[in-house]
Amino acid sequence: MKLTVFNGSPKGKKGNTQTLLDHFLSGFLSGGNHTCETFYLNEINGHEVNAINFSRAEHILMAMPLYHDSMPAVVKAFIEMLPSPSSHDVQGDIFFIIQSGFPEANHSRYLERYFKKLATRISRRYLGTIVKGGCNDISHRSDWMAKKIFKSLYGLGKFYGNGGSLDQKILHQLAQPETLKGVTLLFLKTGIKLGFMRSQFDRMLKKNRAYERRFDKPFLDSKEHKVSSKQEHS
Numbered sequence: 461m462k463l464t465v466f467n468g469s470p471k472g473k474k475g476n477t478q479t480l481l482d483h484f485l486s487g488f489l490s491g492g493n494h495t496c497e498t499f500y501l502n503e504i505n506g507h508e509v510n511a512i513n514f515s516r517a518e519h520i521l522m523a524m525p526l527y528h529d530s531m532p533a534v535v536k537a538f539i540e541m542l543p544s545p546s547s548h549d550v551q552g553d554i555f556f557i558i559q560s561g562f563p564e565a566n567h568s569r570y571l572e573r574y575f576k577k578l579a580t581r582i583s584r585r586y587l588g589t590i591v592k593g594g595c596n597d598i599s600h601r602s603d604w605m606a607k608k609i610f611k612s613l614y615g616l617g618k619f620y621g622n623g624g625s626l627d628q629k630i631l632h633q634l635a636q637p638e639t640l641k642g643v644t645l646l647f648l649k650t651g652i653k654l655g656f657m658r659s660q661f662d663r664m665l666k667k668n669r670a671y672e673r674r675f676d677k678p679f680l681d682s683k684e685h686k687v688s689s690k691q692e693h694s
């Protein structure tokens with residue numbers, strides 16, 4: 461079986477999406493006569509070629525991070541430029557990986573529903589969506605630290621390679637926690653109140669010299685925004 465992979469991370473080969481893909485694909489390829497080819501949707505100029513490869517592929521995996529509770533813009537742009545299905549297209553199947561920073565899987569369920577609909581619209585058989593939260597630093601975690609996640613992805617890949625479907629038991633386990641409850645939720649709420657949870661975002665904002673502008677509302681206050689962007693560009 462040949463699996464055609466579309467990596468929808470804006471960070472391409474360097475992102476966390478690639479790390480999850482690596483483990484899924486090594487399980488998939490362990491099973492014998494399989495091959496895979498990966499296309500990167502962050503290479504915007506390649507969208508037309510990618511769309512042709514998409515229409516021709518029999519088995520497709522699209523993987524991406526959750527950005528702003530949705531798909532990254534590069535994925536949306538790619539989907540919107542896919543041609544309507546024609547009778548010449550391969551009637552193949554499709555499945556997805558959505559991975560996110562927040563630990564709860566429920567953040568990704570809206571996007572999962574969209575992909576289920578998308579599969580019907582593009583006349584492909586929908587095999588399911590692999591959802592995993594808590595992946596913010598996964599590409600920097602050692603194999604030992606991320607042992608459980610990597611093992612599950614490897615297992616899913618192997619199972620898919622063997623039978624062309626997703627193992628529902630692993631899928632369910634990997635998605636835990638679906639929602640945070642009890643002591644963990646209380647701990648998180650306290651952390652947010654005390655400001656601990658902001659430190660990572662604040663560090664990123666400072667690194668990108670955007671910290672001082674973190675309360676900007678450019679779309680709400682468009683008049684002021686126009687003035688400040690004019691000043692910035694002059």
Ligand SMILES: Cc1cc2nc3c(=O)[nH]c(=O)nc-3n(C[C@H](O)[C@H](O)[C@H](O)COP(=O)(O)O)c2cc1C
Pocket residue numbers: 469470471472474475476477478524525526527528529530559560561562563567595596597
């Ligand atoms: C611009 C941006 C928006 C994000 N929005 C969300 C979000 O809405 N929910 C969430 O759980 N994680 C969010 N994240 C975290 C990413 O989903 C997470 O870090 C992911 O592992 C990044 O994968 P990548 O390295 O392949 O881009 C966001 C990250 C960025 C950079």
